[in-house]
Amino acid sequence: MSDFARMNRRSFLQTAATTAGAATLGSALAACGATSPAGTSGSTVTLKYWDWFVTQAPWVDNEIKLFQQAHPGIKVKKTTQASNTFDNLYALAVKSGNQPDVSMIAQKPNLNIQVDQGWLLPVDKWANSSWRSKFPEGTFHEGSNIFKGKLYSAPLSGTAPWLQLYINNDVFKKAGLVNADGSVMVPKTWDDVTHAAETITKKSGGGTYGLGFGNSSFGLLVWWMHTFILAAGSPGGAYGMDLRTGKYTYATDRNYTDFLNLFKEWKTKGYFYPNSMSLTDEVARAYFERGKFGMTVGGVWNQPEWTQHKFTDYTLTTLIGPETTPKGYxxxxxxxxxxxxxxxxxxxxxxxxxxxxxxxxxxxxxxVGMGQDLSVFQQNNDPALVTFKPFAQYVATSKLALAAPDVSVRNPQTSNVLVQGVKPDLGDVMAGYYTGQISNLQGALSDLQGRMQKAQDDAVKQAQSKGFKVSPNDYAFPDWDLTKPYITKPNA
Incomplete structure (x- = not known):
């Protein structure tokens, strides 16, 4: 979810005070290299702006307010679309010639295709070297936000694990899962989660469950896989291949089978809230807040809604593996x-x-101040400056995200490798095994691995047939040590 999965939720109780006046705001913008292009003639320009931010809406609304104060000649008209329909709606808007002036970028088709089809405007005219220098080294490169030498976008958020295991402190305390100092006993391993889930379920007499989720809206079982398998040393997680070999390993990497068997065991023993498969993610979050279960997997986007409901008594952790020391990040x-x-x-x-x-x-x-996420600008991400404890915990997890091999840096032409999605996918396999519709797990994983690898290989061959210089070798980094940051070097 790219980051898209962590950016499509709810509303947030605004906590940042607006204290700057228009003059101060104008100075701040000027410091960023901008000018005030409208308003001198007395006319007003209205910009159409699209996003899929719901949880983050108060931040956007506040920025629009401040921007319009500094630019009285420009009005920003915001439309928030549903994340699961955004791509289609944007494509239709392009077709009808009615696309917004500024917008979050559709996830499909690939960005390079949007560029090739003339959807987007390069910003090199304004984004000069001074502007770019404010961003971290390596932010701008071909195949990511630059195509054919022209810049189109930049990141907003900084780097941190985008999924976490959330713990309801009250549920843990009622189950006696506390340390000597009274703090909750935060799980660090798969066995720790099993122990906590069993304790909560048994001590509550069936009134509270150890674990819960909502899978009906988005198919979020893969979030659990991703959160629990990276630390086991499976760098592809739930979403990709093992870049040490450039291959998918769902069937050949035992970690996938081991975790899925554990996940099914949690269900068989009654540790999961019984109706989790039919709940929406929104309802599951509300049930977690109310203490119907003690642990759930989600992202930082959960926090604003819980804050709005005045629920703050929770703890988060992430990167949970079979052992205390992670084998990957x-x-x-x-x-x-x-x-x-x-x-x-x-x-x-x-x-x-x-x-x-x-x-x-x-x-x-x-x-950052409104508790939305990390900023791409590292100076904004000091946990000591964050007053809300759960968000400070999230900010502190940034050390658990390490630079990994980047195929697009090694060979920018790989942006032309367009892999077609496969169905059933990993989420479908997980759901089928969880519900008992799939009994031969190894066979299902072998089939999935084969189909995913074929889709990848076919995409490489198709790109080659169009004249692009790409190869399966572009996706293999055999020297990658999963416990250390990896600096990707461009092909010579």
Whole structure:
């Protein structure tokens, strides 16, 4: 979820005070290299802006408010689309010539295809070396946010594990899962989670369950796989291949089978809330908040809604493996995207002014201050500056994300390798095994591995047939040590 899975939820109780006046805001924007392109003639330019932010809406709304104060000649008209329909709606808007001036970037088709089809406007005219220098080294590179030498976007958020195991402190305390100092006994291993889930379920007499989730809306079982398997030394997690070999390993890496058997055991022993498969993610979060189960997997996007409900008595952890010492970490890669400008905008300078505002370090500071996520600007991410304890815990997890091999840095032409999705996918296999519809787990994983690998190999061959210089070898990094940051070098 890319990051898209962690950016599509709910609403947040605004905590940041708005104290800056228009003059101060104008100075802050000027410091970012922007000018005020509208308002001198007395006319107002209205920009259409699209996103799929719901939880993060208060931050966006606040930035729009501050931006309009600094730019009285520009009005930003925001439309928030549902994340699962955003791609189709954006494609239809492009087809009808009615796309927004500035927008979060659709996940499909691939960004390079959107560029090739003329959907987006390069921003090199404004994003000069001074502007780019504010971002961390390696942020901008071909195949990520630069295509054919032109820049189109930049990341908003910093790097941290995007999934966590959340613990309801009250449930743990009632079950006696506390340390000598009274703090909750945070699970560190698979066995710890099993012990906690068993204790909660048995001591409550069936009134509370150890674990719970909501799988009906998005198919989120893979979140559990990803959270629990990276530390076991399976770098592909739930979403990718093992980049040490450039192959999918669902059937050949025993960790997948071991975790799925454990996951099924938790279900068989009654540790999961019984109706988890039919719950939505939203309902599951509410049930966790109410103490119907003690542990769930989610992301930092959960926190704003719980804060709004005045539920703050929880703890988070992540990177949970079979052993206390992780054998791998959450992979992170330089680059990234967030918003872009439409190539058809009639107001490019005004659109850039709004885009530039979003990417300012000051907006990033408010992004962190409102508990949304880390900022791409590291100076905004000091846990000591965060007053809300659960969010400070999240900020502190950034050390558990290490730089991983980046195929697009090694060979930017791999952005032209367009892998088709397969069905059933890993989430379907997990659901089938959990519900008993799949009995031969190894056979199902072997079939999945074969189909995923074929889709990858076919995509490489198709790109080669179009003249792109790509190879299966682009995806293999045999010298990668999973416990250390990896610096990807471009092909010579």
């Amino acid at each position: 959450f992979p992170s890669m330089p680059g990234g995207t967030f918003v872009a400008i439409s190539a058809k905008t009639k107001h490019p300078d005004e659109a850039w002014a709004w885009m530039n505002w979003i990417y300012s370090p000051e907006a990033g500071k408010r992004w």
